[in-house]
Amino acid sequence: MEEIRIQKLLSRNGSFSRRRVEELISQKRIKVNGKVIDTFGLKCSPKDIIEVDNKVIEIDLNKERIYLLMNKPKNYICSLYDPNKRKKIIDLVDPRLGRLVPVGRLDYDTSGLIMLTNDGEFCNYITHPSTSPEKEYIAYCENPLYGDEEEKISKGVFINELNYLAKDIKGKIISSTKTNSTFSITLHEGKKHEVKLILEEIGHKVITLERIRIGSLLLKDLKVGQYRKLTKGEIESFGYKINI
Ligand code: URA
DSSP states (O other): OOOEEHHHHHHHTTSSOHHHHHHHHHTTOEEETTEEOOOTTOEEOTTSOEEETTEEOOOOTTSOOOEEEEEEOTTOBOSSOOTTOOOBGGGGSOGGGOOOEEESOOOTTEEEEEEEESOHHHHHHHHSTTTOOOEEEEEEEESOOOSOHHHHHHHOEEEGGGTEEEOSOEEEEEEEOSSEEEEEEEESOOOTTHHHHHHHHTTOOEEEEEEEEETTEEOTTOOTTOEEEOOHHHHHTTTOOOOO
């Protein structure tokens, strides 16, 4: 196999995202053939011995690629490690599937669709702003409607906490009562807590949040806590090419 940049090799192997590899290089935690590396440009092949924190990384680019779609329960964390020992979505997955990583994140208290994979390139593709698919959320919120929510959302909402203008968002009113309102929010980006912060800016603190769609993938009959494998067609519906 031709040599490729170490970021790409480790990400293809499903070990780390490219960004994480760059962090590890900056922290001088990666060795290639016994030498600590300190540049981002080094090219390697699966024949090289790559170590992270002195542990050899097994490189197997031919292993079966796994792509799952899960209906994440509320009160489960997406991180693979949690110092507070909260329940993790990865623990809901059959360990025989090997090491998988979540594709993006949902908050601890958010439920709904999340993908998991051992294909680091897929993870990069889906989370990169230029190729990330549209995602739709249903948010049940505090306060009845003021009436101008859809218009405000379509104009873009400035999120003070992030010092960021969230734009290209679609907001639709689903229902409302004397005390609460429910919205569908559709966006491409996935800044931390973005949906909650957008709604809070327009006077609606989110009580519950569920992701009901990623691209054309819907929850359908996937029960909370369950997962299924994605089909080749579903994976390629994101514009990503795979060989499985
Ligand atoms: N936006 C949020 O606020 N929370 C999520 O979990 C996902 C998107």
